[in-house]
Amino acid sequence: MSTPADFDLKERVRSAVDILDVVGQGTEVRPQGRNFVVRCPFHNDRRPSLTINPERQSWKCWVCDIGGDVFSFVMQRDGVDFPTALRTLAEQAGIEVDSFRRTKKTKPGAPDDKPTLLAAVAAVTEAFYKQLESGRDADTQLAREYLEHRGINDESRRRFRIGFAPDDWSFAINELAKRNFAGDVAEAAGVAIARQSGQGYYDRFRGRLIFPIHDLQDRPVSMGGRVIPAIADRNDGHDAAKYINGPETLLFRKSNQLYGLQLARDAIRTGGEVLVMEGYTDVVAARQAGIEPVVAVLGTALGEAHVKILKRFARRVVLVLDGDVAGQTRADQVLELFVSADVDMRILTLPEATDPADFITDHGRDAFTELVKNAPDALDHKLAKQTDGVDLRKDTHAATTAMETILAVMSKAPQADLRHDQLLVRLSDASGVSVDRLSRRLDVLREQAKKTRPGSSPTGRRTGARPIGTISRAQDDVNAMLSGAADDFDDVDGWGSAGNQTVRERLIGLQPISGVDRELFETLIESPELAAMAVEAIDPAWLSSNTAQMLLSAYQDLDLAGKDLDVDSLLLIVENDQLKNQIVSLQQRVDQRAGHSADEVDRRYTAILTRYRESEFALEKNRQIERLASATMADDEELELLKELFDAERFRQGIRPHDET
Numbered sequence: 001m002s003t004p005a006d007f008d009l010k011e012r013v014r015s016a017v018d019i020l021d022v023v024g025q026g027t028e029v030r031p032q033g034r035n036f037v038v039r040c041p042f043h044n045d046r047r048p049s050l051t052i053n054p055e056r057q058s059w060k061c062w063v064c065d066i067g068g069d070v071f072s073f074v075m076q077r078d079g080v081d082f083p084t085a086l087r088t089l090a091e092q093a094g095i096e097v098d099s100f101r102r103t104k105k106t107k108p109g110a111p112d113d114k115p116t117l118l119a120a121v122a123a124v125t126e127a128f129y130k131q132l133e134s135g136r137d138a139d140t141q142l143a144r145e146y147l148e149h150r151g152i153n154d155e156s157r158r159r160f161r162i163g164f165a166p167d168d169w170s171f172a173i174n175e176l177a178k179r180n181f182a183g184d185v186a187e188a189a190g191v192a193i194a195r196q197s198g199q200g201y202y203d204r205f206r207g208r209l210i211f212p213i214h215d216l217q218d219r220p221v222s223m224g225g226r227v228i229p230a231i232a233d234r235n236d237g238h239d240a241a242k243y244i245n246g247p248e249t250l251l252f253r254k255s256n257q258l259y260g261l262q263l264a265r266d267a268i269r270t271g272g273e274v275l276v277m278e279g280y281t282d283v284v285a286a287r288q289a290g291i292e293p294v295v296a297v298l299g300t301a302l303g304e305a306h307v308k309i310l311k312r313f314a315r316r317v318v319l320v321l322d323g324d325v326a327g328q329t330r331a332d333q334v335l336e337l338f339v340s341a342d343v344d345m346r347i348l349t350l351p352e353a354t355d356p357a358d359f360i361t362d363h364g365r366d367a368f369t370e371l372v373k374n375a376p377d378a379l380d381h382k383l384a385k386q387t388d389g390v391d392l393r394k395d396t397h398a399a400t401t402a403m404e405t406i407l408a409v410m411s412k413a414p415q416a417d418l419r420h421d422q423l424l425v426r427l428s429d430a431s432g433v434s435v436d437r438l439s440r441r442l443d444v445l446r447e448q449a450k451k452t453r454p455g456s457s458p459t460g461r462r463t464g465a466r467p468i469g470t471i472s473r474a475q476d477d478v479n480a481m482l483s484g485a486a487d488d489f490d491d492v493d494g495w496g497s498a499g500n501q502t503v504r505e506r507l508i509g510l511q512p513i514s515g516v517d518r519e520l521f522e523t524l525i526e527s528p529e530l531a532a533m534a535v536e537a538i539d540p541a542w543l544s545s546n547t548a549q550m551l552l553s554a555y556q557d558l559d560l561a562g563k564d565l566d567v568d569s570l571l572l573i574v575e576n577d578q579l580k581n582q583i584v585s586l587q588q589r590v591d592q593r594a595g596h597s598a599d600e601v602d603r604r605y606t607a608i609l610t611r612y613r614e615s616e617f618a619l620e621k622n623r624q625i626e627r628l629a630s631a632t633m634a635d636d637e638e639l640e641l642l643k644e645l646f647d648a649e650r651f652r653q654g655i656r657p658h659d660e661t
């Protein structure tokens with residue numbers, strides 16, 4: 001949660017930038033009443049759907065159901081966390097960020113301090129880079145020769161900051177020690193490994209070419225090392241892995257990081273297409289051949305989190321697969337992603353036993369571009385594979401089997417009706433089976449899938465809401481969880497089943513705010529002066545969703561910090577972009593209604609309180625009745641409890657003579 005100093009910094013930044021400039025940057029901004037509209041960058045928007053409210057400095061796309069303030073826009077646009085968005089905007093506005101405060105209670109120099117780790121990774125990648133550029137020893141010479149042998153030129157070496165890790169157990173550790181970084185920082189940064197003896201650390205990358213991995217702010221966050229055969233042969237020989245990647249750290253998660261994205265982003269935006277490859281050298285080779293919108297996954301399959309990032313920049317994702325067996329398996333898995341992610345996903349399988357780098361070297365850029373242009377989408381690819389030359393319209397058995405496989409994949413995906421309808425039409429065309437029959441079969445499979453899924457039984461005492469996070473989780477924890485929302489996909493291979501949550505729910509992790517909770521917060525937004533009372537009067541345990549609890553806790557924090565309890569302050573103190581969206585949605589609902597008189601608002605607030613107390617009372621009564629029924633009480637205790645129940649009921653009736661029921 002933010003401290004008053006953070007709050008002031010945020011306030012300064014927000015008043016220094018205009019949301020219209022930030023959201024409208026590079027697109028046509030049209031006035032609409034008192035608001036403005038632009039084409040939403042987060043979905044395939046044909047008409048301007050994203051509304052900007054300059055007065056409130058908020059934005060909202062109802063199609064995507066996302067919105068918020070200028071900070072959450074930058075978070076979504078750049079795929080970054082709150083502190084980064086704040087820093088970006090502060091820099092844009094020319095505000096000194098020296099006073100920038102760390103949001104977590106970490107100390108500079110500590111292994112859990114992000115800025116420290118960023119500095120450590122930057123120092124090591126720079127040292128490796130300089131080593132490759134100007135090292136005089138025989139090994140570095142071998143590394144340079146190998147790079148040349150792979151056809152990577154000097155321009156590419158500089159562009160991708162390729163380096164060389166000497167065949168040494170403590171090169172990186174020493175480089176860091178010179179700059180006063182401790183061994184545990186080297187380990188937390190992913191460049192060193194703790195010795196099993198517990199005594200000290202040794203370098204993770206030794207005798208390898210180093211490909212730094214950058215985030216979207218162009219900061220190195222990790223690195224991958226490629227083996228240099230002449231050096232490996234001398235040591236562990238054939239045992240050496242061809243590539244090793246940095247481990248998962250505070251800075252680096254392979255499930256949502258893409259190699260080369262920081263260099264490819266503009267080209268991807270311009271062309272609307274991105275090529276996803278499997279290795280760093282493929283990306284370097286493609287770029288060197290003049291193919292710019294290229295990225296690579298990092299030792300993992302392309303997953304939903306990757307696609308979510310890519311969809312911000314591209315309409316079309318072309319997965320370029322090596323012509324080996326592993327590549328073929330991935331093509332099968334990608335169908336699931338295609339069905340659920342609502343993105344034009346193409347699959348380009350290269351001829352047997354070639355990778356993109358080989359192919360481009362051997363056949364040239366144009367031949368490669370031609371393959372990309374003609375790549376089938378994931379469904380056609382699967383159909384082609386499934387049928388392997390059989391005419392489905394003639395061979396009904398083959399058709400049924402193929403349809404069954406594909407429908408099974410669709411049944412597991414979150415229901416995207418329009419898209420699924422389109423897919424069914426295509427399946428029908430290919431197989432000759434009617435759309436109606438396919439659709440009925442899909443319904444049956446969906447029902448079956450539902451039954452076998454974990455978590456499909458009703459949960460949640462009062463709401464039936466799905467427990468996405470522990471409700472009582474402190475807001476900081478929830479924020480931490482949500483700011484890495486994409487990480488929630490992080491099952492190792494990225495292909496975990498969807499469960500019974502929709503993709504949106506899994507992304508957001510916030511339970512919908514509804515019923516009396518929603519009335520409460522709408523009332524508080526409409527009438528901030530009531531909020532101070534509510535902070536005292538409302539017990540967080542009464543609220544039905546984590547969203548409502550987080551909102552109340554934000555109000556409490558504002559109250560403690562002595563700030564106004566209005567929407568502007570609320571948006572500033574809340575850093576989570578999804579929660580900001582909820583606030584803006586509530587605000588807009590309030591705006592769309594006719595204003596209430598102060599009396600009406602007061603009456604409504606009182607009625608809300610009464611409803612909370614009523615349901616608490618009912619719960620407490622049930623608990624007491626359960627205790628009575630358990631019959632483990634002494635007689636006098638039982639009598640006492642009965643009397644309590646009776647008194648409480650009398651009291652309740654007494655204070656509410658005009659019961660509306």
Ligand SMILES: [Zn+2]
Pocket residue numbers: 040041042043045049050061062063064065
């Ligand atoms: Zn949108």
